[in-house]
Amino acid sequence: MDVQATRVVPDGGYGWVVVAAVALINMTNQSILSVFGQLFVGELRQMQGDTFTAALITNLNSLALNFSGLFIGPAIKSFKPRNVAATGCVLVWFGLTLCAFATQSWHFIVGYSFFVGFGLGLISPSTFMAINSYFTSKRGRAVGVSLAGAGLGQVLIPHLVRYLLENHGFRYAVLALSALSVTGLVGAMFLKPLNPTGKHNNHRHMRLLADADQADKHQSSSLQVVVVPASNQTKGEELIPKTETICGRLSQRLVQSMDLELLKDFVFWSIIIGMALVYTATVNFTMIFPGFLGQSAGFDSQVVAFCMSAVAGADIVCRLLLPIITDHLRIPYRVVFLLGTAGLFAARCILAQSKDLPIIIVMSVLIGVMKSATVLNNNLTISSHCRSEKLAGGLGLSMMSKGVIVISVGQMLGWVRDFADSYTICLYAQAVILLLVVLAWTPEILFRHRKQRRQRRTTTKSMETTVDGGEEVAKLNS
Incomplete structure (x- = not known):
């Protein structure tokens, strides 16, 4: 019996707990993007970094965030939204911790651009998938409330950053934000899947694909050329067998998957x-x-x-x-x-x-x-x-x-x-x-x-x- 067919979407219920958990994750992680200029530009200026360098850091962050969508689907299928979101929070924490001890501008590229960007790229779609499984007609309101968590963080965190920078300096301000991002793990604990389907075995799936490719290779290599007399050949008939190359199959799968x-x-x-x-x-x-x-x-x-x-x-x-x-x-x-x-x-x-x-x-x-x-x-x-x-x-x-x-x-x-x-x-x-x-x-x-x-x-x-x-x-x- 298909589990998907018998799944009942509550359109609320425990789903609102999931929405609150996602709002907490967004408040402590997604809102960090809004304070980059306030938090890092002054330190970059002391490192002789210009606006071009700051733009490079933020743009590479966005690049890592957006291109993480290439493989987020298999990650969610294999490890579930809860684990993917938790991994994203850990990556954000690790990236900010690296930035706290940065001495050159390229340290910010490694910590903020790649680790923080990649972590946020994992958080956004996984939390949306968690909400999507609990809501149908109220999905728009649920997403709006969860995104409001990021907005609340954008209201509060600039004041926190200002206080920390003025009283404790850059390093402790960044360490405080990295500790704040770890609290997103509390929200990730509540991302309980609704009627989870059977476990997706990626290793078995890849092995089956490899076996299929080997079978296709064996079939194409075993083809023999048959010589037909000219008198028996029909006009316009092609005797060369049409075989599909591995590159052709891969490109077709790429077009279909994307x-x-x-x-x-x-x-x-x-x-x-x-x-x-x-x-x-x-x-x-x-x-x-x-x-x-x-x-x-x-x-x-x-x-x-x-x-x-x-x-x-x-x-x-x-x-x-x-x-x-x-x-x-x-x-x-x-x-x-x-x-x-x-x-x-x-x-x-x-x-x-x-x-x-x-x-x-x-x-x-x-x-x-x-x-x-x-x-x-x-x-x-x-x-x-x-x-x-x-x-x-x-x-x-x-x-x-x-x-x-x-x-x-x-x-x-x-x-x-x-x-x-x-x-x-x-x-x-x-x-x-x-x-x-x-x-x-x-x-x-x-x-x-x-x-x-x-x-x-x-x-x-x-x-x-x-x-x-x-x-x-x-x-x-x-």
Whole structure:
């Protein structure tokens, strides 16, 4: 009997305990990304590191995080979400501990970029899989609450980092964050699988594949060429047997496993590249925002921490409320993402021109609101475009596009900051990237919307014509 067929999804119950556990993991691990600039930039400056180096560290972190999606599926099948999430927490702890004892900038690349990035890459999909098994209709709310944990961490941790840096120094501040990340193991303990299926034996699976390949090799090598007289040969008949090479089989399996057929869709390309550009601009803004407030605007560390908390506070509130509003109004996920991108563009431009604290606080809140619109609707945009059987591949390709663009365009933004020696110009460069996404997406979305309206009108008219014809036939028969 199939276990999957008899599985009952509670759509709540113990699932809310899993949501709380995931929120704890996100609060103590995922929120660490938001304090990179506040925590590491000062230490990098003492090591003679520039903004380009800081951008390289954050971009390599994003690269490791996103490209971990290549093999996260087999890891979850073999070791279960609980163990994968726990491993991610341990890797984050180990990476931060290495950073605490760093003496050169490349130590941060090893500790923060690779270990922390890879650990966060394991945490995100495994915790989502744990929630996904417990919820159906309430899945969006559950994901929003779990992501709110990361937002809560972004509110509290900047103040903790400020206190630790001012009173205990860089090393103890990083060690405190590494100890905080270990508490994610407590949350991982509660990621109990729902009606777990049979154990996936990867070793046996690989052995069967190897045996199949050997059988194919033996079959192809045992083929013999038969000489047929010319008189018995039919015109156009091919006597050379068609054999499939090992490379052909591997490439076909790669295409099927990663759903590379999606790359034939131009709209899909537009979606993943646009979301990757927005993601890159967000990562770069998180890195330079403390420097802009401290050096360009001239505020002290307390005001810097308050503005960062304003961004995170608005983000966490909207992560809880925005799914309810958009679901009620039935606004397409991609449209909400586009509106959030346009709002981020406007906020960047106003923020770059202003040095007044009230305006900066308002723009910080606006950036938090618009950021939540893009974060919440990232995967939902992919799911609304791809069929269910292609969704996993679509998410993986989206993650890889983020990794490629963040290491290229993200490094360009770091170079702009160093070359111009201005945080303001860097904000304008981010705004240009966001504007490109708005200009590329808006005509396409409007065209598809009008096309769908015409199709609905045509369908409605054909149905009305059918109904009218049926009524006339009925009258004649009567």
